[in-house]
Amino acid sequence: MNGAVSGGRAVLQLGLGWFPESHGGAENVFYHLANHLPGAGFSVFGLVLGSGAAEAESGRRVASFAPPTASLPRRMAAARAGVGSALRRHDPDLVASHFALNTVAALPALRHRPLVVHFHGPWALESAAEGAGPLAVRLKFLIERLVYRRAARFVVLSRAFETILRERYRVPEERIHRVAGGVDATRFAIPEDRPTARERLGWPQGRPIVLTVRRLVRRMGLTALLDAMVELRARVPDALLLIAGRGPEEEALRDRIQALGLEDHVRLLGFVPDARLPLAYRAADLCVMPSQALEGFGLTALESLAAGTPVLVTPVGGLPEVVEGLDGDLVLDGADAPALAAGLAEALTGARRLPGRDACQTYARRHFDWPVIAARVGRVYDGALAETGLPSNDGPAS
Incomplete structure (x- = not known):
């Protein structure tokens, strides 16, 4: 093995943030790959934005190169210095990037090593969808292009993101490899039944509850x-929607709940x-992912299934790919309010076929448990190493 890190081929993972501190999809993938790639034959060292907690909690396998509050110039300089130090100390065989901005300043130092990009979403396009100005969007797109031109391979979460990489970033199809997101299936398969879970959370026992776990931004639907919910209230009078999450749209959502007279039917949990x-997840009768745009995979849908609770998803981005292998009508007919209302009403009244608890959990564990996903990512890394003539276990990934 090349490098100072022992235990297999060595990979330097460049992340966005440390998942226990920052709860995003990219952070979740980084965190779990850091834990599970060793089981696929890779030694891992990682760099993230964060406090010193990452180093302490990871057994010094992940370090912070700057705090999340660092200014952009300081962040770029710290990323460049942190990557340079990691390359000298650990001499990794391969570098994996999970966020372009934390990688771009270090590109000159990476020129002699294969680079794999984990494409968690189009940063520039997501910013535009959330209201960023055209200059900021253009700058983010240029940063992405700089990093992507250097990459040997790409890992995408879904066919939808594969299409974006090909069409918007002009990445050749043969360099793109689709690997779904993962879930810690054991952690979500808790023993509590629905009434017990509701009792522990202080949720009402007698009402049908729909849960959505979302970042409170515009494109989440x-x-x-x-x-x-206005229509659902007419068809299922005691239905209760619980929205878990925080974000810049919280106040606007509160105002809309009041304007629609939904105070008894919708709660923001924070x-x-x-x-x-x-x-x-276990306490809910049903979960829903109402995304309107740029949903690459839908991790919370997968978590719901791992907990044994069926989830309805809009036909947007990679969401249908999360549930397409399950029996049941889990993909809604559309993403607008009438389609959401119709699907939820059918599910809560029994008119829409839904998989049971055991089917949901078995599906999540068999296809998306993190050891399964880490092994697939490892094969992509092996393919990148094989292309450069460096040692790998399995040869090119399919």
């Missing part, structure tokens, strides 16, 4: 979901700690 999410 929460406005359409609130509009759908941030739900990661440790209580399994209980929340």
